[in-house]
Amino acid sequence: MKVGREQAGKEFVEDRSDGEHVTHVPLLDLRMQYARIKDEVREAMDRVLESQRFILGPEVEALEKEVAEYSGCRWAVGVSSGTDALLVSLMALGIGPGDEVVTTPFSFFATAGAIVRLGARPVFVDIDPGTFNINPELAAAAVGSRTKALMPVHLFGQCADMDPLMEIARRHGLHIIEDAAQAIGAEYSGKRAGSMGTAGCFSFFPSKNLGAFGDGGMVTTNDADLAEKIKILRNQGAEPKYYHKVLGGNFRLDALQAAVLRVKLKHLDGWTEMRRANAAFYTSGLRDLWPGEPKVVPPPIRHERHIFNQYVIRTGDRDGLRDFLSRNGIDTEIYYPQALHKQQCLAHVISPHASFPVSEEASGSVLALPIYPELTDPQKSYIISKIKEFFD
Ligand SMILES: *Cc1c(COP(=O)(O)O)cnc(C)c1O
Numbered sequence: 517m518k519v520g521r522e523q524a525g526k527e528f529v530e531d532r533s534d535g536e537h538v539t540h541v542p543l544l545d546l547r548m549q550y551a552r553i554k555d556e557v558r559e560a561m562d563r564v565l566e567s568q569r570f571i572l573g574p575e576v577e578a579l580e581k582e583v584a585e586y587s588g589c590r591w592a593v594g595v596s597s598g599t600d601a602l603l604v605s606l607m608a609l610g611i612g613p614g615d616e617v618v619t620t621p622f623s624f625f626a627t628a629g630a631i632v633r634l635g636a637r638p639v640f641v642d643i644d645p646g647t648f649n650i651n652p653e654l655a656a657a658a659v660g661s662r663t664k665a666l667m668p669v670h671l672f673g674q675c676a677d678m679d680p681l682m683e684i685a686r687r688h689g690l691h692i693i694e695d696a697a698q699a700i701g702a703e704y705s706g707k708r709a710g711s712m713g714t715a716g717c718f719s720f721f722p723s724k725n726l727g728a729f730g731d732g733g734m735v736t737t738n739d740a741d742l743a744e745k746i747k748i749l750r751n752q753g754a755e756p757k758y759y760h761k762v763l764g765g766n767f768r769l770d771a772l773q774a775a776v777l778r779v780k781l782k783h784l785d786g787w788t789e790m791r792r793a794n795a796a797f798y799t800s801g802l803r804d805l806w807p808g809e810p811k812v813v814p815p816p817i818r819h820e821r822h823i824f825n826q827y828v829i830r831t832g833d834r835d836g837l838r839d840f841l842s843r844n845g846i847d848t849e850i851y852y853p854q855a856l857h858k859q860q861c862l863a864h865v866i867s868p869h870a871s872f873p874v875s876e877e878a879s880g881s882v883l884a885l886p887i888y889p890e891l892t893d894p895q896k897s898y899i900i901s902k903i904k905e906f907f908d
Pocket of ligand 1: 597600623624697720
């Protein structure tokens with residue numbers, strides 16, 4: 517399939533090599549975003565190329581300051597990925613064998629993977645069906661004598677219900693590590709994702725709202741000692757150089773990624789507003805369709821600023837709808853088809869009787885629609901009309 521006739525990202529009708537025209541709406545298309553910031557990005561990358569300083573350094577330090585400010589935190593430490601942000605935060609807090617971390621089974625694998633890689637045990641509790649996020653009442657009940665931390669995930673760009681979680685943490689002296697990989701700029705009671713817990717973990721994977729040209733991540737915190745520990749851990753635990761007090765690793769962020777991210781960060785609020793407008797467009801379109809008993813449940817919005825890394829609907833015949841949309845050129849995705857307590861590699865740390873019905877139901881009914889900022893009104897209308905057509 518050749519790329520369409522119009523400029524990158526604008527095509528909706530693509531010319532196929534056999535001369536046929538096909539309608540195609542991708543789940544995510546970053547080409548238009550790049551086209552608009554190309555000059556700025558190239559200039560920033562050139563700056564790094566001229567300096568020939570590729571690892572950490574001034575670009576990373578500047579990005580750390582900017583992300584800390586953006587997220588309402590005192591400190592931010594650039595790391596190699598969102599996964600490593602989670603891992604190094606747990607390491608810095610000394611979480612390991614014998615410790616438990618209460619978290620959600622409805623997330624990307626890295627959330628639980630980081631806990632298990634350190635020899636600690638994830639204690640899953642089910643989600644709130646309204647937000648897809650950890651249910652605080654169930655979290656309170658899961659805290660035991662080995663619990664060291666809570667790890668809520670701000671899934672799809674909406675903050676978990678942090679007030680009750682912070683109350684639990686205060687009562688039991690626990691840390692909160694926010695998995696904010698999907699939630700940069702999301703707000704809860706006026707506070708930004710990543711600023712409420714002991715540490716906030718961000719990912720700059722290209723499909724996140726602030727995406728690098730490769731892998732990258734960041735840990736935010738208001739604790740100066742913790743930030744210092746993470747800085748040492750990300751650089752092989754060395755302080756000073758070649759003197760290794762603690763066992764760290766290579767979790768460094770590189771300067772080219774930081775330079776790109778600094779350019780993109782300036783545009784992030786604009787892109788977030790476009791995502792939110794796209795979400796409102798879908799939600800009103802879908803609501804108009806089925807007053808009363810809805811065949812499609814749009815994502816509920818509980819807290820002030822949902823940043824819509826994903827727009828996830830729920831529907832009974834999810835697989836049928838997905839197949840129908842795919843046949844009509846509309847790409848969708850399932851986040852996530854298998855809950856974490858059912859993952860084969862975690863079986864040894866999970867009770868065989870573990871059951872989280874809300875998460876399991878979500879795995880069977882969720883469908884993410886294209887939501888990227890540059891999506892056009894005709895594209896969204898086309899998607900809404902095809903969803904209608906499927907249920908008619
Ligand atoms: C993307 C993501 C991660 C991992 O981030 P990477 O940068 O890909 O390592 C962790 N948790 C959640 C919820 C994510 O969406």
